[in-house]
Amino acid sequence: xxxxxxxxxxxxxxxxxxxxxxxxxxxxxxxxxxxxxxxxxxxxxxxxxxxxxxxxxxxxxxxxxxxxxxxxxxxxxxxxxxxxxxxxxxxxxxxxxxxxxxxxxxxxxxxxxxxxxxxxxxxxxxxxxxxxxxxxxxxxxxxxxxxxxxxxxxxxxxxxxxxxxxxxxxxxxxxxxxxxxxxxxxxxxxxxxxxxxxxxxxxxxxxxxxxxxxxxxxxxxxxxxxxxxxxxxxxxxxxxxxxxxxxxxxxxxxxxxxxxxxxxxxxxxxxxxxxxxxxxxxxxxxxxxxxxxxxxxxxxxxxxxxxxxxxxxxxxxxxxxxxxxxxxxxxxxxxxxxxxxxxxxxxxxxxxxxxxxxxxxxxxxxxxxxxxxxxxxxxxxxxxxxxxxxxxxxxxxxxxxxxxxxxxxxxxxxxxxxxxxxxxxxxxxxxxxxxxxxxxxxxxxxxxxxxxxxxxxxxxxxxxxxxxxxxxxxxxxxxxxxxxxxxxxxxxxxxxxxxxxxxxxxxxxxxxxxxxxxxxxxxxxxxxxxxxxxxxxxxxxxxxxxxxxxxxxxxxxxxxxxxxxxxxxxxxxx
Amino acid sequence: xxxxxxxxxxxxxxxxxxxxxxxxxxxxxxxxxxxxxxxxxxxxxxxxxxxxxxxxxxxxxxxxxxxxxxxxxxxxxxxxxxxxxxxxxxxxxxxxxxxxxxxxxxxxxxxxxxxxxxxxxxxxxxxxxxxxxxxxxxxxxxxxxxxxxxxxxxxxxxxxxxxxxxxxxxxxxxxxxxxxxxxxxxxxxxxxxxxxxxxxxxxxxxxxxxxxxxxxxxxxxxxxxxxxxxxxxxxxxxxxxxxxxxxxxxxxxxxxxxxxxxxxxxxxxxxxxxxxxxxxxxxxxxxxxxxxxxxxxxxxxxxxxxxxx
Numbered sequence: 001x002x003x004x005x006x007x008x009x010x011x012x013x014x015x016x017x018x019x020x021x022x023x024x025x026x027x028x029x030x031x032x033x034x035x036x037x038x039x040x041x042x043x044x045x046x047x048x049x050x051x052x053x054x055x056x057x058x059x060x061x062x063x064x065x066x067x068x069x070x071x072x073x074x075x076x077x078x079x080x081x082x083x084x085x086x087x088x089x090x091x092x093x094x095x096x097x098x099x100x101x102x103x104x105x106x107x108x109x110x111x112x113x114x115x116x117x118x119x120x121x122x123x124x125x126x127x128x129x130x131x132x133x134x135x136x137x138x139x140x141x142x143x144x145x146x147x148x149x150x151x152x153x154x155x156x157x158x159x160x161x162x163x164x165x166x167x168x169x170x171x172x173x174x175x176x177x178x179x180x181x182x183x184x185x186x187x188x189x190x191x192x193x194x195x196x197x198x199x200x201x202x203x204x205x206x207x208x209x210x211x212x213x214x215x216x217x218x219x220x221x222x223x224x225x226x227x228x229x230x231x232x233x234x235x236x237x238x239x240x241x242x243x244x245x246x247x248x249x250x251x252x253x254x255x256x257x258x259x260x261x262x263x264x265x266x267x268x269x270x271x272x273x274x275x276x277x278x279x280x281x282x283x284x285x286x287x288x289x290x291x292x293x294x295x296x297x298x299x300x301x302x303x304x305x306x307x308x309x310x311x312x313x314x315x316x317x318x319x320x321x322x323x324x325x326x327x328x329x330x331x332x333x334x335x336x337x338x339x340x341x342x343x344x345x346x347x348x349x350x351x352x353x354x355x356x357x358x359x360x361x362x363x364x365x366x367x368x369x370x371x372x373x374x375x376x377x378x379x380x381x382x383x384x385x386x387x388x389x390x391x392x393x394x395x396x397x398x399x400x401x402x403x404x405x406x407x408x409x410x411x412x413x414x415x416x417x418x419x420x421x422x423x424x425x426x427x428x429x430x431x432x433x434x435x436x437x438x439x440x441x442x443x444x445x446x447x448x449x450x451x452x453x454x455x456x457x458x459x460x461x462x463x464x465x466x467x468x469x470x471x472x473x474x475x476x477x478x479x480x481x482x483x484x485x486x487x488x489x490x491x492x493x494x495x496x497x498x499x500x501x502x503x504x505x506x507x508x509x510x511x512x513x514x515x516x517x518x519x520x521x522x523x524x525x526x527x528x529x530x531x532x533x534x535x536x537x538x539x540x541x542x543x544x545x546x547x548x549x550x551x552x553x554x555x556x557x558x559x560x561x562x563x564x565x566x567x568x569x570x571x572x573x574x
Numbered sequence: 575x576x577x578x579x580x581x582x583x584x585x586x587x588x589x590x591x592x593x594x595x596x597x598x599x600x601x602x603x604x605x606x607x608x609x610x611x612x613x614x615x616x617x618x619x620x621x622x623x624x625x626x627x628x629x630x631x632x633x634x635x636x637x638x639x640x641x642x643x644x645x646x647x648x649x650x651x652x653x654x655x656x657x658x659x660x661x662x663x664x665x666x667x668x669x670x671x672x673x674x675x676x677x678x679x680x681x682x683x684x685x686x687x688x689x690x691x692x693x694x695x696x697x698x699x700x701x702x703x704x705x706x707x708x709x710x711x712x713x714x715x716x717x718x719x720x721x722x723x724x725x726x727x728x729x730x731x732x733x734x735x736x737x738x739x740x741x742x743x744x745x746x747x748x749x750x751x752x753x754x755x756x757x758x759x760x761x762x763x764x765x766x767x768x769x770x771x772x773x774x775x776x777x778x779x780x781x782x783x784x785x786x787x788x789x790x791x792x793x794x795x796x797x798x799x800x801x802x803x804x805x806x807x808x809x810x811x812x813x814x815x816x817x818x819x820x821x822x823x824x825x826x827x828x829x830x831x832x833x834x835x836x837x838x839x840x841x842x843x844x845x846x847x848x849x850x851x852x853x854x855x856x857x858x859x860x861x862x863x864x865x866x867x868x869x870x871x872x873x874x875x876x877x878x879x880x881x882x883x
Contacts (some may be wrong), residue, residue: 107609175720179722187716187723188715192722194719194720246784346609381799420694449693451701494763494787495763495788495789495856496785498784501761501816501818502818504818504820506815510761536782539784540785559820561821561823562816564824566828567828567829572843573616573847574847574871
């Protein structure tokens with residue numbers, strides 16, 4: 001949302017800088033693309049665009065960099081380089097959560113009829129923000145990175161806001177429009193879309209975080225980025241001594257306080273004539289409001305530590321309440337966190353590499369697929385525990401439940417992009433809090449389309465690895481278990497076969513077991529991939545056929561049948 | 575309206591039939607339009623679905639026998655699955671497109687096309703090729719994925735279903751054309767014309783069909799409405815793993831037939847023979863006994879046409 005000049009704003013129209021205008025245009029574009037990617041309920045946005053835009057976000061890119069190298073893994077290095085050169089451009093232009101806060105801040109200022117960003121300078125909460133960063137890095141080393149980043153990564157938080165909170169609202173709006181269009185005689189113009197709300201347990205965390213972010217943004221600008229967000233803190237450490245920095249030219253500065261009031265990060269200490277560049281999000285608002293040309297991007301170089309000095313031209317108009325942060329504490333925290341950060345990053349890389357090795361080994365070792373002998377065709381109907389307490393099903397391409405738990409940051413892009421909406425954010429289905437909000441397949445609602453590879457196409461951090469369509473056809477994510485006593489064919493003596501009707505692999509066939517008069521569904525586990533079409537189609541409750549997820553995904557066999565014999569005679573058959 | 579060329583063609587076809595199939599000599603007359611009005615059922619064997627459709631409709635006097643100027647037409651193909659045309663899990667798009675063109679040519683005020691799909695609706699519409707083909711031919715392609723597109727109707731005398739939600743396109747149209755594809759079906763034994771009507775009811779009703787006696791429910795819906803015309807795509811019927819199918823190996827590519835009838839029971843009875851069933855499938859039998867149509871193929875006036883390339 002491009003900010004407009006407010007008549008009451010401290011900045012008279014005069015000084016809107018080119019830099020600021022560029023920033024506003026680029027940031028608006030980034031926010032709109034991110035919203036489009038995550039809200040796209042009509043599947044209009046191409047999947048590769050969704051993937052590319054989200055995978056260049058800092059945390060997804062860093063995860064890809066550490067776990068498996070792709071071109072998008074370079075993005076995190078580029079962001080670090082950009083930050084080291086120019087400051088936290090990521091936070092002001094690329095990060096959708098950051099831009100969203102600016103939007104919230106502006107809207108709330110409009111509602112409160114106050115000009116935007118009239119915030120006094122405040123001290124940085126260095127201890128808190130460095131502690132959060134340290135805990136995050138520690139968690140990554142301890143193998144809990146999937147949990148920590150799922151809660152703290154700014155892109156993933158934004159993804160959840162968009163997918164879990166905004167998307168259903170957009171769908172409701174669409175359906176109201178569709179109802180009107182139908183009433184006007186144009187039902188094809190705007191089709192209805194099924195509204196899918198996340199389960200309460202998975203909806204509550206993003207809702208609470210959204211409320212927190214919204215309150216902090218409307219009251220204190222970029223307080224979230226400079227206190228809670230570990231990416232903001234990390235980039236702050238890098239930007240603190242950036243090569244080019246925004247700083248105050250004391251010879252030109254008249255200490256009018258316009259820059260300070262324009263600053264959404266509350267990082268300008270006008271009393272000392274200094275800017276805490278670790279908190280500056282490079283929005284350039286201060287540059288554009290300064291009539292005297294006193295705030296400028298300047299080369300500070302690697303060793304340039306001294307600010308340009310000069311006597312203030314006029315008396316200070318800064319309120320006394322604005323204190324100055326103690327610089328020593330800042331430096332100490334910087335050194336300790338940076339050292340710690342470097343160590344943990346190395347540790348994480350090693351850890352993840354070993355985990356990948358272990359997984360590859362396991363992957364190769366998945367010898368005979370499925371239980372029972374080939375051709376036995378009995379299914380797994382005896383294991384009733386699986387029916388009443390089935391294992392959670394992770395998306396195809398995720399390879400294992402363990403990878404979802406350790407790597408996925410629950411950004412919900414796969415959930416919102418899933419065309420059949422079988423993916424939904426989990427509550428406790430993964431059996432622990434680490435799985436909270438992460439994607440799982442719910443076959444009571446829908447099923448995984450045989451030919452679809454969208455979740456693996458869009459996943460930005462490589463948790464759901466790309467799957468070719470052929471590979472998808474044999475990727476086993478679960479297995480079907482039948483409960484014939486519940487099946488209405490035997491219970492009520494009626495024809496059904498809804499489950500077999502939907503089976504894409506031919507694993508599930510209607511057959512007459514010896515001594516049976518009726519054909520009943522029988523699963524051949526060799527061919528079952530656990531897509532859930534059978535469970536979804538089963539018309540009874542509780543379901544007479546249930547998919548139980550498997551911890552490590554397997555490769556199923558492909559049903560190969562001879563070509564149907566052509567009718568021998570050339571007649572009409574009747 | 576027969577041109578001289580048509581007449582000669584038919585004569586040749588009839589001749590060829592008689593020559594190649596002496597054992598079916600009694601059917602030689604079938605090559606030409608039956609005297610004394612339209613047949614009860616026509617089946618055309620050929621190489622080109624569109625030509626076969628045109629030829630079959632001709633036996634009834636063209637599409638004008640079903641569609642009058644200014645009428646609203648609804649066409650219900652089988653678009654159940656997110657599968658491409660070559661797998662024959664859905665009605666072939668060429669047939670649907672041609673039908674749309676013919677209906678509009680006959681002066682239909684609008685032609686709607688829809689199905690309540692099993693796979694994701696917009697994907698199935700697209701992958702089947704039907705949405706694009708029908709739209710290009712001038713049809714309104716309607717969504718059917720939400721309950722708001724359906725209205726409650728009573729089924730007078732329904733045995734297993736008394737009340738059902740039917741798509742508004744069917745309720746608000748003057749002419750209802752049923753255009754399924756012939757397939758094996760794990761639950762209903764066969765998908766043809768009667769089974770295809772499961773796509774005019776809501777998802778909840780589809781599920782309740784499965785709970786309340788599939789065959790009886792399939793027959794019961796005929797008490798509410800019978801299509802004005804049934805056109806069955808039996809070019810490459812799916813002989814196993816139906817109704818979704820696994821590969822092209824499931825298809826019998828030698829059949830190459832198209833069937834047309836006003837009588838939904840007769841056409842399904844004939845279709846079951848193509849699928850290799852000696853006796854009628856249960857829902858066909860139930861429907862015949864309830865008087866929705868005739869299943870005794872021997873009593874029907876059937877026209878069998880071979881089209882030479």
